Amino acid sequence: PLWHLTAFVETLKVPDRYMFGPGPSNVPPRILEAGARPVIGHMHPEIFEIMSDIKSGIQYLFQTQNKMTFAVSGTGHSAMECAIFNTVEPGDSVLTAVNGIWGERAAEMAERIGGRVNAIVAPPGGIFTNEDIEKALSKHRPALFFLAHGESSTGVLHPLDGIGQLCHKYNCLFLVDSVASMGGSPLHMDQQEIDILYTGSQKVLNAPPGTAPISFSERACRKISSRKTKPLSFFLDFNWLTNYWGCDDKPTRVYHHTGPVTAFYSLRESLAVLCEEGLEASWERHRTVAEYFHAGLENIGLKLFVKDKQVRLPTVTTIIAPHGYDWKEITSYIMRTHNLEISGGLGPSAGLVRS
């Protein structure tokens, strides 16, 4: 005897909305339509072609020649875990830079798998000098150092120059989260000696959430291949994933998991759009629009949370809710009246609004 369902009395309803929060972003029709193309097999030659395009697109986006470049079948958090699970073994020392939510989450992930985690902490909105970082590297001798390039919870764009070199001086891998910044602000993975870099599909790339580009340097690969234990996740296992993506030199690809083929279509198309515009043009567009937007906000008397213009994230602007106003009331009014999303703060920036 079955019990029956009374739900689904209504059809799927999705509003058209201006997505001006920190992500997901609005997805242009070309990318949405790509994701609605027919499903093919996750091991068919045509999907391998598409995955090869994605790999090239990510290499360009990240400015890297790394062979071990692919997309995780999941959102940014899956890529975070993919980075940490593969490079950290139980007992490894891990250092995270905490100036917002992302450093905390990286610390939590590394702790859960048995990493010995230390953090350097800056107040929300702050950054770390290379001296701060070197001091901590020298003290904790970590195997991995985590830094968020775009700290979307506070609106900070962290400088990257010289940090990779410092990490390597102390025999440490440099892991960078660029979910909020990638494509919107200059970053050069190889030149800046970043060892593991990941982003999400749903920010500057304007694809739906569900895939997460990632890349590993040779140094990162050496750490992984010298592991004494298997990574704790089979699904996120580097060796399986790089084989599925044709990054290793093996002649055949072995079935690992069923790749989200339609999400690969839209990711491929979003990378094609970015390549057509060109990275420099995309960086410049984000810079110009952000400066115009910030000036406009200040002209009407609003205060930005990040004082130093040099470290303002061009993709996510954090605004201090004016004294005497409730930010929730403001964002709700804007959503209700204009169907336009502006997010509240997250973690240490609760009480701000983010756009």
Place this chain on the structure above:
Amino acid sequence: PLWHLTAFVETLKVPDRYMFGPGPSNVPPRILEAGARPVIGHMHPEIFEIMSDIKSGIQYLFQTQNKMTFAVSGTGHSAMECAIFNTVEPGDSVLTAVNGIWGERAAEMAERIGGRVNAIVAPPGGIFTNEDIEKALSKHRPALFFLAHGESSTGVLHPLDGIGQLCHKYNCLFLVDSVASMGGSPLHMDQQEIDILYTGSQKVLNAPPGTAPISFSERACRKISSRKTKPLSFFLDFNWLTNYWGCDDKPTRVYHHTGPVTAFYSLRESLAVLCEEGLEASWERHRTVAEYFHAGLENIGLKLFVKDKQVRLPTVTTIIAPHGYDWKEITSYIMRTHNLEISGGLGPSAGLVRS
């Protein structure tokens, strides 16, 4: 100085293909179109409505009243890890039934996180009697027993009656993989006392791969809430996921990860299609079509791998490649000539073809 990309000279090409392998399946236009609707926020009230529909749809599909019912933001392997990571602590005894690839994968996942894994093994194509299972439960006293309902690598549909009750007699959780079978063959989660059940979106549901329905019984929840250690994955953490899906009784939902909103649209629509047809009708359709197909294959002299009609999986048929023929040549010919996918065997069934 940037280096530039020379790829993407061609536009996205996706062939129309008859997807007659074990999955992903062809996706009907209604479901593809749902996935191409505009992106909204992963915490907007409208997506919570859609997630609520998904939850009801899964409860119906699984025939369960479990509150802790939701979809993992990933493919079937993510759901496998979600089930195992949350219910197994390092040192826990785990028993897996291996009669194909899935029992092996479950064993590998549990081993990686420190489970003490034992397996009962049947030859490919075989099944286990309830006596076999009780003997192993009594010997190994596992905290978790894994069984694949639909063993897609061999084409076996495993009987489920009585096993949940046996597991509970030995204070063990019953975990069932129904990726290949769900919706195509009768299963009653509550009545059959299954504690954790999951499936994928890309099989009978005919949605693109990328989401994985899962449900936890109260008994499973008790095991999880009595954990001494945090689950190793933050991304797959039961408490965070059930809060995001509004399954717990907390008044607010906290940002965990960015749900793949467009994949939720298509999953919602695939569940709506199934509810409109009705589970009994779907089961009956799969049974009738499989019997017709199997009789036709035998009429032209082909031999099915699974001898016992009672345990043939109606959704995946395994055919022995005729003596003197190379299965790869046959399936390649069919793909080339008819653009129709028939898969080769997997793991223990290499040398077979699967349709």
